[in-house]
Amino acid sequence: MACGSWESWESWLKITAVMVLLSPPACCSxxxxxxxxxxxxxxxxxxxxxxxxxxxxxxxxxxxxxxxxxxxxxxxxxxxxxxxxxxxxxxxQEMLSQFLLDSLEILRGGLTLTAFVRNTQIIRKMLWETHHxxxxxxxxxxxxxxxxxxxxxxxxxxxxxxxxxxxxxxxxxxxxxxxxxxxxxxxxxxxxxxxxxxxxxxxxxxxxxxxxxxxxxxxxxxxxxxxxxxxxxxxxxxxxxxxxxxxxxxxxxxxxxxxxxxxxxxxxxxxxxxxxxxxxxxxxxxxxxxCRPARPLPPDLEEFARGSGEHGVVFMSLGSLVTQIPAELAETIAEAFAQLPQRVIWKYQGDRPANLGNNTLLVRWAPQNDILGDPRTRAFISHGGTNGIYEAIYHGVPVLGLPLIFDQYDNLVRLDSRGAALTLDVSRLDSRQLLEGLREVLSQPSYREAMARLSALHRDQPQxxxxxxxxxxxxxxxxxxxxxxRPAFFGLPWYAYYSLDVALCLGMVVASLTGLALLAIRRLYRALRRVKEKQS
Known part of the structure; x- marks a missing residue:
């Protein structure tokens, strides 16, 4: 049997053309x-x-x-x-830097009720100014x-x-x-x-x-x-x-x-x-x-990474908002880095720490996705920002977390619970703790294996x-x-959303039926009692 005459194909083409013309365009909007x-x-x-x-x-x-x-x-x-x-x-930037300094100062006193109240106050003040x-x-x-x-x-x-x-x-x-x-x-x-x-x-x-x-x-x-x-x-x-x-x-x-x-x-x-x-x-x-496949590193970073040999590279970034940290914290980090056999690329815009090691390169800007996608990158020291976390997952790079503010703690809790990150308390950080944390993430295969599993799951999508x-x-x-x-629950009163009015109605029905049943039983009991009294 033939697939169809030219007239039938012409009819289908006309119908298709009409449908295309009637469809709302998405291009060039x-x-x-x-x-x-x-x-x-x-x-x-x-x-x-x-x-x-x-x-x-x-x-x-x-x-x-x-x-x-x-x-x-x-x-x-x-x-x-x-x-x-x-x-x-x-x-x-000045508002954010001051907020960061105040938050770290408060947290150094420990996670007490007083610290919570003070931290809440400075967050409220910052949000009020921002919303204003x-x-x-x-x-x-x-x-x-x-x-x-x-x-x-x-x-x-x-x-x-x-x-x-x-x-x-x-x-x-x-x-x-x-x-x-x-x-x-x-x-x-x-x-x-x-x-x-x-x-x-x-x-x-x-x-x-x-x-x-x-x-x-x-x-x-x-x-x-x-x-x-x-x-x-x-x-x-x-x-x-x-x-x-x-x-x-x-x-x-x-x-x-x-x-x-x-x-x-x-x-x-x-x-x-x-x-x-x-x-x-x-x-x-x-x-x-x-997230996207990594591109080649810029020449200066490529030359620096090539010199790392078998030890590889550690990358550190505290995100786009946090460009400076307290000087003593920067020196603590620099001291730990100087004791690593790896080379370190540190995205940092503050003053150069006096104790910075020869193995550490300070850069004001870094192609984060490309560095994380470089096979020589062994670990990512991150504040826990969402963008960096997803890029680390995409490229399978384990994370050492140094959360500072906002959602960063909770982001790292999520990664930590999957075994792909280790989180340290920045407010009480010293160089020994940082060095031990880095050595654990670099030496224990479980961190890289857990992140590799997350990476495989994340990439396994049809789009x-x-x-x-x-x-x-x-x-x-x-x-x-x-x-x-769009769900229909928007605009519903709270009692309707939780079906409390339905529960109340059903409760009244059950109570009424129960009451009627008890009343019927009582009357039946009395009637049987009267019959028994007459018989006696």
Whole structure:
């Protein structure tokens, strides 16, 4: 039998052409990006490069004081907001350095209740100043009629934002555009807490430093931590933004509801690293989006690494935000490095320690992914930042953790629990402890074997995280949103969400039936008793 006549093929071609013409285009779309500076931006920029390579036109809304978000006409168009001062901790290096010094000073006294209270106070002060600047940025943005007119007329098809700060969320609502969030954290904790069930029985709260397997006392502490950080944190932060929502977006709007109604969440999480937890359909997991095969090292680093011989190289970086550490801590680290047979590449921007060994190279910037992917790299000394952790997993390099602030402790707890890292207390660190920790990670095969297993699991995917993220952004573009993936529990009263009204109703039914049964039994008993009395 013939496969079909030319007329039938022609009909199919016409139908296909009509379907293509009627399908919403995903290529050459205009995308408005509202990022957060620092390591958040370094991660998001990878996705922008991929979207640009796929033919999309990118526009980025930034502040004039941005540290990392520079004007790059070849990649994106910039809308720059002039702002007096810096946008809080993501841009203000002095604020971050002072916060780090204060935190280390407090932690040197031990993990006492007093230390917890003092540390909470300095975090609150830092967050208040940062959110104050963010609110000022939003006010200036919405009051800039010329800029808002440009944004309105630019023909954007989608807003891609980091919701750690809510300017992008508010802008998407104002422009009536689909919203895609690229995130792991909100300012009060894990983004999951806003959009997915998060039982405190086995989902450790960031800052608790617990694993998923908690004792009763740990579960109790975890629940209290959830109340004091997530619930009280959002209750303190959201009302100030709600006032801006009412002013610029109209009454009845609030920042929590607007954020929950995002079409899609690109979550920088991989459950090879994160503890398993409940999720929802509009969360797409893209942990390790920035990871890629290593490229050759720059000539100076290549020459330095080549001289390491059979001992190999150790790489140290404390991330993009922390550029300086206390001088005594730097000298402690330098003293330990000088006693290693390995060569050390140390990304560090502070003053050169006087006791720096000949085997240590200080660099102000380093191609971290490429160094970790070099076969001569034996260990990675890290503060526990998410980007570095995923690059270490991708390349199978064991980690010695020196956590300093924020989520870094919890990130290293997750890696430590898999046997792929060893974590030290920076506030009580001396050169002997650091040297012994390094020797353990370098000499014990279990650390490299555990990391190699994580690397194999992380790489065993049908798509790379970057391909997956780009596909889902284009999915939202093609369909004008993804509301069908959004769970229905947003907006439910708390008693309805936990079905307490249903439980109360069922309880009343059971109580009523039980009461009626008891009443019937009582009457039957009395009737039988009367019959017996008459018979006697």
């Amino acid at each position: 205009n995308i408005l990006v509202v990022p957060v500076d620092g390591s958040h931006w370094l991660n998001m920029r990878v996705l922008l490069e991929e979207l640009h390579a796929r033919g999309h036109n990118i526009s980025v809304l930034r502040s004039s004081s941005s540290r990392y978000i520079a004007e790059e006409p070849s990649l994106y168009h910039c809308f720059t907001m002039s702002l007096n001062g810096k946008m809080g901790i993501t841009e203000d 600047k963010q609110r000022e940025f939003i006010r200036l943005l919405f009051e800039d009629s010329a800029l808002m007119e440009k944004l309105q007329g630019a023909g954007f098809a989608l807003v891609l934002t980091d919701p750690f700060f809510p300017a992008g969320v508010m802008l998407a609502h104002h422009l009536q555009l689909p919203l895609v969030c690229h995130t792991r954290w909100l300012s009060f904790g894990d983004s999951h807490y806003l959009i997915a069930p998060s039982p405190t029985s086995y989902v450790p709260v960031v800052g608790s430093r617990y694993t998923a397997n908690m004792s009763f006392l740990q579960r109790l502490a975890n629940a209290m931590h959830y109340i004091t950080t997530v619930k009280l944190g959002s209750a303190m932060i959201h009302p100030s933004y709600d006032e801006l929502c009412h002013r610029f977006l109209g009454p009845g709007t609030d920042i929590e509801t607007l954020t929950q109604h995002a079409d899609l969440w690109l979550m920088k999480v991989d459950f090879v690293f994160e503890f398993p937890r409940p999720t929802v359909p509009n969360i797409i997991y893209i942990g390790g989006i920035q 790379t995280p970057l391909q997956r993220a780009a596909f889902w952004v284009e999915f939202v573009l093609r369909h004008g949103g993804a509301a069908h993936l």
